[in-house]
Amino acid sequence: MKKMGLTIKTKISLTVLMLEIVLSIILIVFSIYNNEVSTKKLMGEKILGILNTAKFGIDGDKFENIAKSRNESDEYYEELRKNLIKIKEANELKYLYTVVKNNNEEFVYIVDGNEKESEGFSKIGDVGKVEDDGGEKLLSTFDLGKDNYTDIINQGEWGYLLSGFSTIKNSKNEVVGVIAGDISANMVKGEINKFKIKIIIFSLIIIILTYSIIGVVVKKIVKPIKEVSDISDDLAKGEGDLTIRLNYKSKDEIGIMSNNLNSFLDSIHNIVSVIKEESEIVKVNSEEISHQMDTITNRAIKQIEIKDELYNGINNIKEKMNVILDNVRNQAGATEEISSSVIEISGSFEQIAKNAENTMVLSSDAYNSAEEGYKLVENTIDRIKDLENNAKKIDEKL
Numbered sequence: 001m002k003k004m005g006l007t008i009k010t011k012i013s014l015t016v017l018m019l020e021i022v023l024s025i026i027l028i029v030f031s032i033y034n035n036e037v038s039t040k041k042l043m044g045e046k047i048l049g050i051l052n053t054a055k056f057g058i059d060g061d062k063f064e065n066i067a068k069s070r071n072e073s074d075e076y077y078e079e080l081r082k083n084l085i086k087i088k089e090a091n092e093l094k095y096l097y098t099v100v101k102n103n104n105e106e107f108v109y110i111v112d113g114n115e116k117e118s119e120g121f122s123k124i125g126d127v128g129k130v131e132d133d134g135g136e137k138l139l140s141t142f143d144l145g146k147d148n149y150t151d152i153i154n155q156g157e158w159g160y161l162l163s164g165f166s167t168i169k170n171s172k173n174e175v176v177g178v179i180a181g182d183i184s185a186n187m188v189k190g191e192i193n194k195f196k197i198k199i200i201i202f203s204l205i206i207i208i209l210t211y212s213i214i215g216v217v218v219k220k221i222v223k224p225i226k227e228v229s230d231i232s233d234d235l236a237k238g239e240g241d242l243t244i245r246l247n248y249k250s251k252d253e254i255g256i257m258s259n260n261l262n263s264f265l266d267s268i269h270n271i272v273s274v275i276k277e278e279s280e281i282v283k284v285n286s287e288e289i290s291h292q293m294d295t296i297t298n299r300a301i302k303q304i305e306i307k308d309e310l311y312n313g314i315n316n317i318k319e320k321m322n323v324i325l326d327n328v329r330n331q332a333g334a335t336e337e338i339s340s341s342v343i344e345i346s347g348s349f350e351q352i353a354k355n356a357e358n359t360m361v362l363s364s365d366a367y368n369s370a371e372e373g374y375k376l377v378e379n380t381i382d383r384i385k386d387l388e389n390n391a392k393k394i395d396e397k398l
Contacts, residue, residue, distance in 0.1 A: 007222070008222050008225060012214075012218045012222070013214070013215060013218055016210075016211065016214045016218070017207075017211055020206075020207045020210055020211060021207065023167040024203040024204075024206065025037060028196075028199050028200060028203055029197075030196070031195075031199045031332050032192075032196050032199065035192060035195050036152070036192060039152075039191075039192060040149075040151060040152060040162065043149075043152070043162045043183060043185060043188060044149035044162065045166060046183065047093075047149055047162060047163070047164030047183045048147050048149060048164050048166060049179050050087065050093065050164075050181060050183075051093045051147070051164050051166040051179050051180075051181050052147070052166055053087070054083075054084065054087045054096070054179055054181075055166055055168055055179050056165075057083055058080060058098075058168055058176075058179065059076070060079075060168055060169050060170035060171060060176055061170045061171050063076075063080070063098065063110070063111075063168055063170075063176060063177055064170050064176040066080075066111070066124070066178070067100045067108075067110050067176060067177055070110075070124050071124075072123075072126045073307045077111060077124070079154050080098075080111045081111050081112065081113065084096045084097070084098075084111060084112075084113030085113050085114070085115065085341055088113045088181070089105060089112075091183075092183075092184075093113075093182060093183055094158065094161055094182040094183060094184050095113070095114065095120060095181065095182040096113035096114075096179070096181045097109060097110075097111065097112045097113055097114075097122060097178075097179075097180055097181075097363050098110045098111045098112075098168065098177050098178065098179050098180070099128070099138065099177065099178050099180060100129060100176070100177045100178070101139060101142040101178075104130075104139065105129060105130050106127050106128065106129055106130070107127070107128050107130070107135070107138060107139065108125060108126070108127055108128075109122035109123070109124065109125070109126040109127075109128065110124055110177060111124065113149075122251075123195060123326075128290070134153065137149070137150050137163070137165060138163075138165050138178060138180060138253055141165040141166070141167060141178050142167075142175060142178060145167055145175050145243045147164070147165065147166045147167065148164070148165050149162060149163060149164040149165065149242060150163045150164075152185045152188070152189060158182075159185075159186045160184070160185040160186050160188075160189040161182045161183065161184060161185060161275070162183050162185050163180060163181070163182045163183075163184070164180065164183070165178050165179075166178065166179050166180075172216050173361075224255075224258055227258075228257060228258065228261055231261065231265075232261075254338070274394070
């Protein structure tokens with residue numbers, strides 16, 4: 001048996017499912033990316049707003065002097081440090097500090113907004129290296145003179161942080177340093193992760209609902225195609241019902257195909273109906289021929305019986321005539337007239353015998369001809385019966 005491939009319904013369903021999965025993945029990625037970008041933008045604007053507010057309280061010229069002298073005893077150093085601590089605590093920042101550029105790979109801490117006893121405190125003059133995106137963005141703020149912020153970065157033991165950088169300028173509007181702040185993104189990152197879970201669940205629900213709806217639609221589309229397939233399969237096996245019709249009235253391709261198949265079934269039904277009618281006529285004629293042949297056969301049998309009786313009678317006459325002829329010949333010397341009569345009678349009897357033999361031959365030929373005709377009629381009747389049986393089978397399908 002030939003192995004059947006995937007059905008049209010299965011192919012369409014799988015195609016739709018794959019398309020849904022691909023679109024859902026695209027939707028999930030886009031939604032998460034858009035959410036992270038939006039979150040990053042909001043947090044970046046927040047940290048830059050805090051830094052801009054903080055730098056308004058910084059005297060650029062005094063800061064420049066501290067940066068050059070690196071003197072912690074400077075009164076402004078302690079004043080600025082305490083001011084930064086207040087701003088950091090008020091805005092719940094993780095870190096708030098000021099730096100200057102050392103070279104293209106390093107920066108130097110000037111005033112740190114942490115308590116001196118804290119673990120994360122950086123002394124004036126401590127050097128930091130550019131090791132990640134935050135360091136690169138910090139140096140670019142020096143070079144470009146534009147405020148900037150990083151992505152949300154996992155800082156290990158400090159958690160997820162977003163860093164912002166804003167320039168500090170002196171009275172000559174020259175960039176003399178940068179104020180930097182780190183805002184914790186742990187809560188935001190948690191919300192982003194929750195959003196990811198929600199969007200994934202939402203996408204799965206959409207996939208299930210869409211697949212269910214598509215399944216119903218596909219079933220409706222495939223149903224007439226399956227009906228056409230089943231009818232075609234039955235016709236191919238010789239088991240089709242020629243009276244069945246497809247009731248699909250749509251004007252699409254499936255509707256056209258259904259109408260064409262109905263027209264084909266109508267044509268086949270008409271042809272078979274004509275064959276049925278003709279077979280009925282043949283059946284009647286065959287019955288008549290069979291009856292006539294039975295009559296002819298009976299007559300031939302009677303003729304054969306008459307022939308047998310005639311043959312036996314002639315043989316008896318012949319035997320008696322031979323006896324008479326023998327007796328007559330024995331007495332043939334009595335008179336010449338009697339002898340002549342006897343010879344004449346003998347000739348007559350011999351002629352009768354010959355005629356009887358000829359009659360026997362003709363009767364035998366008639367018998368043989370009748371027998372051959374009977375066999376021919378029998379063959380004809382057998383073929384007619386075969387045709388009648390085929391007609392009955394066709395009638396059953398109608």
